Amino acid sequence: MPISKSETGVPVWQHRTSKANLILWVGWLALVALFVFCWQVMTQDTIWYFVYDAPRQAADITSRMFPPKWGYISELWWPLWDTLNIATLGTLLAIILSVPVAFLAARNTTPSTRFVRPVALFVIVSSRSINALIWGLLLVAVIGPGVFAGIIAIALRSIGFISKLLYEAIEEIDTTQVEAINATGASGLQTLDYGIVPQILPAFAGITVFRWDINIRESTVLGLVGAGGIGLKLQASINVLAWGQVTTIFLVILGTVLVSEWVSAKVRHSLI
């Protein structure tokens, strides 16, 4: 225990040794220096006039945003339906694609740890590190704007998430059940069907609903890059600076997200 002597010679308890204290201080100093350096690099091209002007701009935009333009809501139902479809069909497509990837990536079900597993893991990492909006940007350039590009973007983005959580669930299964099915002389597929699938089904359903919830959130903004849904209306309203319409859209998005969160929480609660 680090103890230092006070002036009168009475030992005083301290939290750390003086060497540990020094290292800690040097660490903090380095962090502060790095922060200041990054701040200067980041703001070297900032036009400060706009920043000082920001409170006025904020007040201006707020005054234009309220009251929301409620009449606009009648134009939003169809894009909202598109948004729901993008999220749901995208999740379905992702499920179809990610189940095989998960089985190839799990250490206990993959056919070869040396060749197939790294490929599956790479698919998972690339899908996870690229945001749905970037996938949308690419797909709109490749297959044209619209709901279809949104569905594919959501699916490509979700593969990594679903596969990663699913393969972790597969790796954590109870092997005795698999052995028991094996001992009855079952084939490989039968082992999969009776030994592994029942064990991961609840986790799988939970993961899927969770991802669907996230996808609802993401699909509301996919329209910003042209991939369909309510984001298209948002982009159009921002372009013409119709802030009253923007507020209405924000409120509709907020409502949708809250409902989807509620649904997903209910379903996951009943599963666990």
Added chain:
Amino acid sequence: MTSSSVASPVAGRPWRKRPFIVNARLRWSLYLGSLLYLVLAISSVSVNWSRVWEGLDRGWRFVEGFLVPDFASRWGDIVIGMQESLTMTLTSTVVGILISVPIGIGAARNIAPAPVYAVCRSIIALSRSFQEIIVAILFVAMFGFGPLAGFLTLSFATIGFLSKLLAEDIEDIDEAQAEAVRATGGGWWQIVNYAIQPQVMPRLIGLSLYRLDINFRESAVIGIVGAGGIGATLNTAIDRYEYDTAGAILIIIILIVMVSEYSSGYVRKWVQ
């Protein structure tokens, strides 16, 4: 499925697996409902197949660009974009943590008085209800284009994430230690400093590193709406149909995400 789900080998009636949803009526209505939804949803998605067919060629060029990326011809733009993204990530994470620690303490039911609790919880709810990209649109409108708007967006998003998890962590602490400090006559600050902080510190460090990771990924996205960073460079590259440059940027993003995910996982294991 009634009693046949119990494993009783009655002659002529082989055992069957128990279905995932046991209630038959609920199961069939779910199946029927999903089928109806699928038919409606798929029929409402209009796909311009000839456009998709034409796009396949372009998609192939993108795959080629990804396999043979071109780092050289836009290297200057890539460096500026990366520099903005990385500095934005670091500064916004640091500022976000600094703001979210007091809010997180205020949002923990066991140590904060009721009015403070309500205020802090509503700040968290506000920050979590809107996605980064929507916040970025508003900040760009107020503060002008550039990484400063991105910095503000990411700081704002960090507050919701970190405060919520920190508050939940403080609510889950071992009460005995707080009581021991209270028994020595320690005040509120001393309880926070000696009983709570040591218990939540490892997790706070872990969460901060995780958020650093998320902020980098998000910094690649918010550039699409003008908030600076590598996303802006990527957007330009795709708009110019320079798929090989876009491929290079995506590869850099994937690599940085992989490195940061691996190293933050390592540090988190070491801290906990």
